[in-house]
Amino acid sequence: MTKKECIERIRAIERKCRGPLTEDALQMAAELQQQIATASDQEAEPLKRKLLRLRAESRYRRGCGYDFNKTIVENPWDGKTRQVKCPQCGVVTTYTAPVF
Numbered sequence: 710m711t712k713k714e715c716i717e718r719i720r721a722i723e724r725k726c727r728g729p730l731t732e733d734a735l736q737m738a739a740e741l742q743q744q745i746a747t748a749s750d751q752e753a754e755p756l757k758r759k760l761l762r763l764r765a766e767s768r769y770r771r772g773c774g775y776d777f778n779k780t781i782v783e784n785p786w787d788g789k790t791r792q793v794k795c796p797q798c799g800v801v802t803t804y805t806a807p808v809f
């Protein structure tokens with residue numbers, strides 16, 4: 710595969726930054742974390758799932774739009790998992806680099 714084809718494959722999936730959590734979502738996340746801290750293991754599991762869903766949902770995000778594919782194209786394609794910070798809004802996310 711040529712470098713151009715590799716880049717096309719990376720860009721075939723849209724990876725736009727959704728921005729930081731809204732104030733409401735930050736409040737809800739803090740409450741969930743408090744509940745998790747005092748819950749039994751069994752009680753904590755559904756709360757942890759709820760927290761993950763909260764962080765994943767676009768409606769709880771302020772929006773940003775930065776194209777994380779730019780970062781993925783620029784970094785090495787070595788299969789390593791990297792933590793990267795959005796240059797526009799500062800949100801930290803994780804991705805696994807492709808291998809070609």
Ligand SMILES: [Zn+2]
Binds near residue numbers: 773800
């Ligand atoms: Zn961003």
